[in-house]
Amino acid sequence: MDRRNFIKSSTLIGVVPMLSSFKITSSVIKPNALKSGALVGVISPSSSISELQYKKLLENFGVLGLKLVQSTHLRAHNGFLAGTDEQRIEDLHAMYQNPKISAIICARGGYGATRLLDQIDYSIIAAHPKPLIGYSDITALLLAFYKNCGHVGFHGPVGVSTFNEYTLSHFNAVLTNGEKIKLAPNTPNIIVPGKASGRLIGGNLSLLVSMIGTRHDPSWKDHILFIEEVSESTYRIDRMLTQLRSSGKLRGVKGIALGNFTKGDTLPGDPNFKYSIALNEVFHDRLGDLGIPVLAGFSFGHEEDNATLPIGILASLDTETSQLALLESAVKH
Structure with missing residues (x-):
């Protein structure tokens, strides 16, 4: 496909923006x-x-x-x-x-x-x-x-x-059932101990970063943030977490649950291995001084085990019990 035609056809709707009053x-x-x-x-x-x-x-x-x-x-x-x-x-x-x-x-x-x-x-x-x-x-x-x-x-x-x-x-x-599910990591990895509650918000780290500065980015204040990622080098994850810190997005967050970070660690066979650090070290370095509970190892995101998490629903995070638990149903019956 001709690149010029592709860009033109892909952005045609942007020529006359669809205005909506919401x-x-x-x-x-x-x-x-x-x-x-x-x-x-x-x-x-x-x-x-x-x-x-x-x-x-x-x-x-x-x-x-x-x-x-x-x-x-x-x-x-x-x-x-x-x-x-x-x-x-x-x-x-x-x-x-x-x-x-x-x-x-x-x-x-x-x-x-x-x-x-x-x-x-x-x-x-x-x-x-x-x-x-x-x-x-x-x-x-x-x-x-x-x-x-x-x-x-x-x-x-x-x-x-x-x-x-x-x-x-x-x-x-x-x-379907509207259950108040409780998630527990297969291998609990406590970055920062503690307990917290708040509405859930989160998703893929790259997208969370890309939403910053747009009018569509919701406040994270008083929320429990959940994050996952795939195929990003350790230094890239470090950079994105640094962006969350520097932008102020983490101010007011009550706690952080870390899910699947598939293919995140730099492996020994990688020529850049000697210049890298373990992903867990990045978590401790970038999230360890926020004064809020941070628990890693949950099964959501880019793996076959992918739990459904409802954004906007009240939840609790407890490193002592190693649980991320919904405090209310996410649907109406």
């Missing part, structure tokens, strides 16, 4: 619980899915016991994006406006969600509270909808994820 709210709006057999819309707001991923998506819906409704441009491909910005926003709006759709799950992450944030009509989203489910690049949408609409968002598996017993059980517990 009110930033501090209230939290819970969606209805997800019922077995419900119609669930699938969208691709970030990168495109391959043929193999599409087949896995179809298989997953059989496991989930949900009925799949594909967005118009689900399998679109436009350079490194799953269709143009206009196509992806059209699919997003359509799923929220469709009264038959009970929830929306993103097909995958990748890149592209942040391009949409200034163009989304948040009055459409606010008028139709539905569970939006995904992680990685989808962090941007979850945070924007929380900030601009007060919606609880669900940081959990995408359509092409592996729904093993752990991931599926937590998905159903949070979204």
Whole structure:
């Protein structure tokens, strides 16, 4: 594809910005619980899915016991994006406006969600509270909808994820049963001891950093922050955590839960190994002096074991019991 045409088609919607009048709210709006057999819309707001991923998506819906409704441009491909910005926003709006759709799950992450944030009509989203489910690049949408609409968002598996017993059980517990789940690390790693409570907020570290300075970035004050990352070198994680410190985003945060940091440590075979340090040292150095509890080792993020965490829901973090626990249901029954 000609690069000039790709950029032009991808940003066409940005030529005439979609203006929407929405009110930033501090209230939290819970969606209805997800019922077995419900119609669930699938969208691709970030990168495109391959043929193999599409087949896995179809298989997953059989496991989930949900009925799949594909967005118009689900399998679109436009350079490194799953269709143009206009196509992806059209699919997003359509799923929220469709009264038959009970929830929306993103097909995958990748890149592209942040391009949409200034163009989304948040009055459409606010008028139709539905569970939006995904992680990685989808962090941007979850945070924007929380900030601009007060919606609880669900940081959990995408359509092409592996729904093993752990991931599926937590998905159903949070979204279907409304359980106050308790997460415990397989191997508790206490960076800073202590107890804290507050509303959950967080997601992928790269996206958390990229949201800073935008009008779609919610306050983290009085929240428990959860963070995960994938395929980022130790020094890059150090740099991003430093950005969180320097920007002031960590001021007022009550506690921090660290999930999967897949492929984060520099391995002995890497030529840069002798210049690196262990990821755990970075956690202690960048987060150890904040005066709040920090607990690492939770199973959420870029691994097959990926627990669903609801953004905006009250939770507690306790290093003594090694638990991150929801204090209220994330859905309405």
